[in-house]
Amino acid sequence: MDYSIIFKIAGIGILTAVVSQILKNIGKDEIATIATLVGVVVVLLLAMNMINELFETIKQLFLIY
Amino acid sequence: MEIFKIIGVGLLTCVLSIIIKQIKPEFNIIILLCGGIIILFMVLDQLKNVFDYFLTIFSKTNMDYSLFVSVLKVLGVGYLTEFANSICVDSGSASIGEKILIAGKIIIFCLALPIVTNLIDLIIEMLP
Numbered sequence: 140m141d142y143s144i145i146f147k148i149a150g151i152g153i154l155t156a157v158v159s160q161i162l163k164n165i166g167k168d169e170i171a172t173i174a175t176l177v178g179v180v181v182v183l184l185l186a187m188n189m190i191n192e193l194f195e196t197i198k199q200l201f202l203i204y
Numbered sequence: 205m206e207i208f209k210i211i212g213v214g215l216l217t218c219v220l221s222i223i224i225k226q227i228k229p230e231f232n233i234i235i236l237l238c239g240g241i242i243i244l245f246m247v248l249d250q251l252k253n254v255f256d257y258f259l260t261i262f263s264k265t266n267m268d269y270s271l272f273v274s275v276l277k278v279l280g281v282g283y284l285t286e287f288a289n290s291i292c293v294d295s296g297s298a299s300i301g302e303k304i305l306i307a308g309k310i311i312i313f314c315l316a317l318p319i320v321t322n323l324i325d326l327i328i329e330m331l332p
Binding site: 142144145146148149151152153155156178179182183185186189190192193196197200201202203 | 213216217220223224227228230231234235237238239241242244245248251252255273276277279280281283284
């Protein structure tokens with residue numbers, strides 16, 4: 140199992156923080172909130188894939204149908 | 205040895221979650237979740253060998269296969285509820301974790317009913 144996904148999530152988190160900060164400084168506050176939302180959604184999708192994979196393996200392993 | 209990699213990934217996740225807590229607190233719980241899943245995946249395939257070993261032992265006894273399956277189900281449900289509970293406690297909402305624990309106990313109780321009835325039948329057969 141590759142553990143690069145933790146770095147991906149941390150990177151996206153830092154990126155959204157920086158982007159929203161810059162957008163706030165320019166004065167476009169509403170785009171900043173949208174940017175944060177996009178970052179959160181992307182990270183949630185990544186986490187969703189991980190959880191889905193976990194549930195599939197648990198189903199096969201523990202014979203839960 | 206596998207344990208060193210697991211400890212490494214665990215510490216890495218803790219450090220990263222502390223860093224991210226300052227910058228973007230929402231992502232902290234997701235990093236903890238993904239770290240837990242990764243550590244779990246590292247040991248899950250060894251669990252497969254353990255279950256196959258138990259299956260060979262179980263097939264020697266003349267009990268039917270559904271008992272073994274329900275034991276495995278109870279294990280799976282128990283582990284998943286504990287996993288979800290620890291994530292909820294980490295994210296600060298312990299009450300949701302408690303609810304998940306209670307629901308898991310009820311599900312395990314329902315799953316374990318056939319085992320108990322089978323045990324009682326065995327005991328009744330042994331009585332004179």
